[in-house]
Structure formats: C-alpha cells, structure tokens
Amino acid sequence: GFSLPAMAPPPSEQPDSAAAAGAGAISRVLIVMAMETEAMPLVNRFNLVEAPARESIFPKGASWTRYYGSHKDLHIDLVMPGKDAVFGVDSVGTVSASLVTYASVEALKPDLIINAGTAGGFKAKGASVGDVFVASDVAFHDRRIPIPVFDTYGVGARKTFAAPNILKELNFKAGKLSTGDSLDMCPQDEEMIVSNDATIKDMEGAAVAYVADIFSTPAIFVKAVTDIVDGDKPTPEEFLNNLISVTARLEVSVTRVLDFISGKRISDL
Numbered sequence: 001g002f003s004l005p006a007m008a009p010p011p012s013e014q015p016d017s018a019a020a021a022g023a024g025a026i027s028r029v030l031i032v033m034a035m036e037t038e039a040m041p042l043v044n045r046f047n048l049v050e051a052p053a054r055e056s057i058f059p060k061g062a063s064w065t066r067y068y069g070s071h072k073d074l075h076i077d078l079v080m081p082g083k084d085a086v087f088g089v090d091s092v093g094t095v096s097a098s099l100v101t102y103a104s105v106e107a108l109k110p111d112l113i114i115n116a117g118t119a120g121g122f123k124a125k126g127a128s129v130g131d132v133f134v135a136s137d138v139a140f141h142d143r144r145i146p147i148p149v150f151d152t153y154g155v156g157a158r159k160t161f162a163a164p165n166i167l168k169e170l171n172f173k174a175g176k177l178s179t180g181d182s183l184d185m186c187p188q189d190e191e192m193i194v195s196n197d198a199t200i201k202d203m204e205g206a207a208v209a210y211v212a213d214i215f216s217t218p219a220i221f222v223k224a225v226t227d228i229v230d231g232d233k234p235t236p237e238e239f240l241n242n243l244i245s246v247t248a249r250l251e252v253s254v255t256r257v258l259d260f261i262s263g264k265r266i267s268d269l
C-alpha cells in the first residue's frame, strides 16, 4: 500500500485530474472489433490514426490492423483482424479475434479491454434491433464435445468482469452472450444457445474473453443488435440492412463507456 503525502491538499482543493492521475486509474484501453464498418465511426469520432508499418506490434504477414489516439485521460488502441489475405473480407470469427487480442494485449498491456461489435438478438429474451447490451456472461455454442468435462470445457461459460456502475449509470441492457463461428444458427447451435441462456449471439466475444482471462485483464463486451434471430427476417439480409444504423448506435455507446471510464479506476466500474 502507500500513504498520502503529508502535504496533500484536502480533497476539495484537488483538481479532478489529480484523482484521475492517481494510482490505479485506467489509462490504456484496448478496443477489439471485427469489422471495419463497425469500427470506422469510432475511428472518426476520436480521430484515431492507423499505426504505420514501422510501428507495427504485429507479425509481418498478419492482416491485423491497429488505430490509436487519445480521449480525455485515456490512451486508446483499436485493433481489428483486418481483411482476409485471400478473400479481402473482414476476418470475422473466433480464430482471428483471439489471435489479434493475444498479440495486442501482450504488446500493449491495456488496463481494460472493450470488445465492441454487432450481435444477433433473441426477442424472446427481450432484445430488439438497435439495443446495446453489455454481456454479463459469455459462452460458446458450436463447440460440442460430448465427453464428460470436455463438454463443459467446450461451452467455456464464464462470467465477464462485472461493471455494475457502467450498466446502471449508462443504462445498458444486460444479457448473456453466446459465441460461435457462424452467422446463421443450426438446430444444434440453437439448443446450446438456449442452454447458455443467451440473449445475444456473436462471433467473437467468448474468444476475446478467453484471451482476456489468460492475461487477467478485465474485459467488457458491448454488443449492438443488428438482427433478430428468432424473428421472421433472413439473418444476412436483416444484418446488412441494419449494419450502418446500428453501428452508429454502437459508436455512441462505446463513446459513453469511454467518457465514463476516463479518470476512473477498474474498481469504480
């Protein structure tokens, strides 16, 4: 522990930034996103700049990209898995999400990870298009290993870092997130999603959580609903139709989270 310097002014005379600069204040935030379309509103909002190749923290040959900048008391790094080298589309899904998260956390040592993106929502669990959720739990729904203990390992359910003040003060919906490598949902996935008690489904969250836990780095999952999985519209169509408008909401939500955490400690969240 440490003690206050003897000459410290009383708290009422300290400027706000004195508290912000104190021990344990959050200063480095890593934002992990899968799609460029999802990330660009944030890149523009905070004037983040792409790290030049000579400053790359990633291996040569990786398509992973990093943008950085600052906002209030925070240094922000926003990373993405980038475009697939062969197909030219965003490298969505768990494999690239876990890799880019691993490399980023190892190099940047963030105080907090924010995995932000879009998700499918279940109206039966209270989700509507445009809702923004903070996930209380994450799990996988496409890792079926029907052998004792391997089965629960496969599901990989874990509670996320609890941020009750973010939920309360910023009025997010809370729900469980289920992750898999498919945009659609086959009957077996559906069964697992129900068993995971999920309100939203994405393609990265549980993979990011797995890496965050390796490093014991707190991670929060901010997910905006683009499509209703248990609705009557075809998912790809509904997803693409709502992507731009929902991504704008996601930017507003992540900005509110960043405003909230600036000057705070992990224990304040």
Ligand code: ADE
Pocket: 118, 119, 120, 121, 182, 183, 184, 201, 202, 203, 226, 227, 229, 235, 239
């Ligand atoms: N991201 C947005 N919508 C999704 C869905 N229905 N499933 C998985 N990931 C998604």
